[in-house]
Amino acid sequence: MSASSNIVIAARDLGIKYDLRLKRRRTLSHTIAQVIRGDASGSLGRDEFWALQGVSFALERGEVLAVVGGNGSGKSTLMLTIAGVLRPDAGALTTFGHSATLLTLGSGFQPDLTGRENIHLNAAFLGFGPEKIAASLEPIIEFSELGRFIEAPVSTYSTGMRARLGFSIATHLEPQILLLDEILGVGDASFKEKSSEKMDELMSRAQAIVVVSHNPQFVRDIATKALWLERGKLRALGDPAAILEEYAAEIRKARQQMKAVA
Amino acid sequence: MTSTSADPALAPAVDVAEAPPRSIVRDAVAELRAVARYRHLLRYLVSSSLKTEHANTVLGFLWWVLDPLLLASVYVLLVGVLLQRGGPDFPIFVVAGIIAWELFSKGSLNMVSGTVRKEASMRQVVFPKSVLPLSEIGAAAIHWAFAFSVLLVIAIPFGIYPSAYALLALPIVLVQLVLTLGVGFFLSAFNIFFRDTTRLMQYVFRIGFYLSPVLYPVSVVPERFRDLYLLNPFATLIPAYRDVVMEHRLPDFGALAIVAGGSIVVLILGYLFFVRCQPWFAKLV
Structure with missing residues (x-):
């Protein structure tokens, strides 16, 4: 070292x-x-x-x-x-x-909790404290484009909505080492473009990246x-x-x- | 096209230290430190567990009051009315026993099922796994506090008024929580390997329920079985709750101290077992 x-x-x-x-x-x-x-x-x-x-x-x-x-x-x-x-x-x-975190799309969602609560829970599982979580909530919600559905239980979401929320959470909680398992874009065409832009941004900031493909x-x-x-x-x-x-x-x-x- | 071996120049130039030989005690201390770092997760899991529990029911939080009451009514009907046993304050006697028993049985059962339910998270993120059972016991303790307050209120119509002795329920419940944690930690880890555990627990707990003085006082147990019977920690814990709530007197502190000592041993062993098994969780779930 x-x-x-x-x-x-x-x-x-x-x-x-x-x-x-x-x-x-x-x-x-x-x-x-x-x-x-x-x-x-x-x-x-x-x-x-x-x-x-x-x-x-x-x-x-x-x-x-x-x-x-x-x-x-x-x-x-x-x-x-x-x-x-x-x-x-x-x-x-x-x-x-x-810190090295695997970017996965919301497989740990709790269906009974709302989108907002799931963001909170996901971030807490990564070890973030209340201040850091509070600061990242709004950007994640905005990026996910879920609007008022963020207050609805995740069980009511479509697959696309879940993927968007999962992607937003995963990419906004910036790990130092990025571990990617073939996810470089989700959702419809416009969201896909936005998400690959986000991906580029994330990659430029990460210490190192490991991609499985x-x-x-x-x-x-x-x-x-x-x-x-x-x-x-x-x-x-x-x-x-x-x-x-x-x-x-x-x-x-x-x-x-x-x-x-x- | 046969670049089969790794280029030595690409191998790590730095010395990658081998992990130090594992010691169970060191692992346990490290786990506790990690839990302290993840206290926000712990808090959030407790609150979300309380929130989702009755999320889809019409009566919602009212079930917190109804659960112990309805359960007690079943037994009051059975023992008091059909079997014509139990005195005038039998309902209070039963409720006091049931909420103590439920803290143990539901608490440890939830620890076990709550841990295995988070398998997706365990397979993806690194976090101290003991946060999962701990959050379940946290929720169970809050439930207990609520049910205990209900008990104090419903005792009033029976002429039993709350006294300062009721505060002694806190050390009693503390002993019980230590015991429940120990049992719950052990079974939570065991259940990762053997998924039958929760099923089996339900039957074992049912036997335990009848072998504990929930529906009857210890005095009905025949003298020759008494010593054996008192090996059950609930033969000490449940009467202790009744002493402080119904009789307004001090519980048997000597017996409680013995139960407390045993419970601490159970907790240490249960926790060490959990910590020892933890590295396998991600491979199994």
Whole structure:
């Protein structure tokens, strides 16, 4: 953490492990059945799954990292680890005290609460105090264009209204490190334009940006570095043009093979 | 086209410190500090939980009064009228027991379900997870304070006037909150792994209800089971409430002190278990 370095995110030999025996929504009967069959008594290593393994990289101030890879390659896991939601099971990752927040569109809304109350709740979940929240409420409401509907419960909103509110909240609560999961514009044409403008503004102010994308063309213009994940491991890291090109070529190849089979 | 290995020049130039070896006590202290930083979230969750609870009902906040009263009427009808048991102030006797029991049963049940309900937030944002169960107990405590005031008022027609002794309900409820928090923290974490927990709790609490002196005084328990019976903390807590509200006398402080000591142990263990399990929450929910 020397003062001379401009590094904002650094990961070394990062590993995230999932224990498949601790799947979501498991029930007692399932476990009892496992114990009876003798499954659960086996070694712990048997049902482990490394969603990320041996991943090292560093990102400097002002850089934009594009993370590419197929489904299940560990992109989302990497984002959640940078955001601090997941704790490394091996190696380490640090953001040097910068706040990193995943921009998602209002999946944490409480349907019974009004739009205004949900803004408040979302901001509170990010750790903001009452003054900061009060200051950001009006800009968020204005940007969302929800007008008087802001006082109505979110359960009465259309999908578009929810997306607009979610986008407004996410982009107005300025994290220092921006983590994007392919959201760069929502709503109708005019709102889309406004939201991509907002996105540009946000990106220009962020310390660093990490964008996850399935679509290499999409991130080519903005990325200064690319990271290719394959089954949880680092396949390539470095110059975005070369890596994105190679990744795109591989997608094309895979598609052609699919067609050939069909 | 085989740039398979990472360029060493791109690897971190700085030393990325490995996290220090984890200590459960250090984690618990860190969690408490984080809760203090997130106190605004805690406050907001309490108020929004109170607000949404009766959001779609016609009577709204009136349910705060009606809930304990209607529940008590059911038992007054059952025990007082049908079984011809209980004295003239039996309704007050029952209400005093029920609101204490509800604080425990509903309080810990809400802690458990309230925690798992926020799974979307747990998967996306970093915040001290213990804020979730804490906010539920906060709401339950406010409910209790309201119901307790109702109790003091409805006791008047029965010739039981509020006295200074009623203030002693505060230390009693404090002990009960410590116990409820401990049980609630433990079960909230357990429920993330095993979603049957809430279902099971409802039945266990039902048994607990009948094994606690809610509908009857401790004196009806046969002498030979008495020692065993008194292991139930509610065999001490519920009569203590009745002492200060109905009898205008001091509760059994000796027994309360023992319950308080046990409750503190339960809280520490329950909280440590919650903190220990917390890193897994985001992977499971």
